[in-house]
Amino acid sequence: MVNREVDIVGFFSTAHQTVFTHKDSYLHMHLLTKDKYAMGHLDELQFEQGAMKLYLSLD
Numbered sequence: 572m573v574n575r576e577v578d579i580v581g582f583f584s585t586a587h588q589t590v591f592t593h594k595d596s597y598l599h600m601h602l603l604t605k606d607k608y609a610m611g612h613l614d615e616l617q618f619e620q621g622a623m624k625l626y627l628s629l630d
Contacts, residue, residue, distance in 0.1 A: 575604050575606075576604065576606075577602050577604050577605060578602070578603050579600055579601070579602050579616075580600070580603075581598055581599055581613070582598070582599045582600075584597060585597050599612075600612070601613060
């Protein structure tokens with residue numbers, strides 16, 4: 572899939588490998604296209620400069 576608007580929801584933890592993340596990663600992300608055509612695990616992505624907004628929880 573290329574050049575689609577998407578929402579990405581994910582987890583980052585250095586203390587929960589194999590609980591929330593894969594055993595070789597600190598990240599676990601899911602993707603949903605804005606048109607709801609596709610969804611699933613996100614393993615790799617590339618961004619053009621200025622093409623992304625990142626929202627982080629401060630908790």
